[in-house]
Amino acid sequence: MPIDTTEHAHGNNSPHSSGPDPVLPPLSRRQADRFVHLALRTAADLGLAVSYQGGAALVPTDRSAGNPVLGLSNLARILAHFDEDRWPLLIEEHFRQLLEQLRQGPPKPPDDPERELIQRLVPRDALPKDWTADRPDFLPGLISVPSAEAGGVLTMYLEPADLGLTWSDAERFGLTNLRTIEDQVEYVDHDDIRIAFVSGTTFAASRALVLDTVLRESLHVEHAPYGVLAAVPARDTLLLHVIDGLTVIPALGVLLNVAARCHARDPGPLSPDVYLVTPDFTWHPATTALPDHTPLRLSPALEDLTKVLATRESTTDFRK
Incomplete structure (x- = not known):
């Protein structure tokens, strides 16, 4: 199924859209x-x-x-x-x-890593290859790294052994502390589509690593039976749509457009892609790119979900 991403486009008439500088976008x-x-x-x-x-x-x-x-x-x-x-x-x-x-020199290591480390999403290509070769992707091109913030300076710890920790312990501490961050949430509603914009800190996108906490504590959603659409376009932004029907298709168009715009314009770009997150918090691509610049299509995972939703809605209509 092709996806229309133009109806809800934002910023297409901006002075930067016709020709951003190739090295310093989004400036002309x-x-x-x-x-x-x-x-x-x-x-x-x-x-x-x-x-x-x-x-x-x-x-x-x-x-x-x-x-x-x-x-x-x-x-x-x-x-x-x-x-x-x-x-x-x-x-x-x-x-x-x-x-x-x-x-002031390099920040000193945290005195109490168990309380100070915070897990963070980082583009793999922003770090030397030999520093990250043994780290798995959380999402394509993005890895999860323990970090600490002091005096407005963020330090990443790619060698937790320097802190006397194993990687698994540092990651566990980082995820525990990431769960304590408070989000700012704004909702945008349009044609029965609701998109949640999670922001408020430079760890907003990293909160995707603890999405169950975000849904429960920030969006007040105890269970999303069909999952959510999610995007992490830039470090300060997490985009979410809780799936409740076939409105997932136009919602995907909105998210693709907004995510691409944030990724192109905002500091700390991460990924322009949109993902389907299942109820068990497994992340799948929401779209499949085809060759020759043809329109994006729904990924197999999202295609299967839309069939389930279509069956449910047709059954509901029949019962009415």
Whole structure:
């Protein structure tokens, strides 16, 4: 079954939709040029000798001097939400905070890992391959990593042995503490479709790792007999639709569109894909990509579910 993702499109008329910069999306090429110019000027004002050679980062002109590499990708995504006249101040604040963190040195390990570690979803390709080779994917391209946050600085612990822990213990602590985070939930209703936007922290998407807790405590859903549709487009956002009928099909179109937009625009992109999560919390792709740019189709798992839902609804109509 092909999926229509256009009816509920958001932002298709934005100034960025016609041609984002290939390196610093979602900014346009003109905006990206201005951003790099402002970033170079700000870095120079702060005493940093850096240059821009592409690759979405300012790199030290003297590699032996110990100056930091200043990544620009997430900052570009942040700036896209503000008027350009605010950019100089935002860039300066960002660089000053970053330099202050660097001057303070690396964060010290948590004193109490059992209480401080929090599990986090991280793109596999954002980390060196040899650091993650033995870690399984939670979702394609995303791994679950123990982390700790202190003073606004997030540190990931890919070698829990450094904390005197096994990986399984660190992961268990991290998941336990992830369950204690409080979500902000906003609902969007349209044509009998309800989408829950879970946000409020930089661990919002990571709460997918403890989805049973999210459903029970944040959405007040004790049991979802047909499962849910879920997406983790960016670190600050978890999208959910509790399936209760064939409205799952238009809901999938909405989620695909919103997830793709968040993944393209928001800081900390994770995945643009939408998943079917069964009542036993097994994650399956919700769509199947076909070659030659043909429309997406329902995945076999979701196709089977729609047949069950169609049978249920036809039986209900007959009884009426």
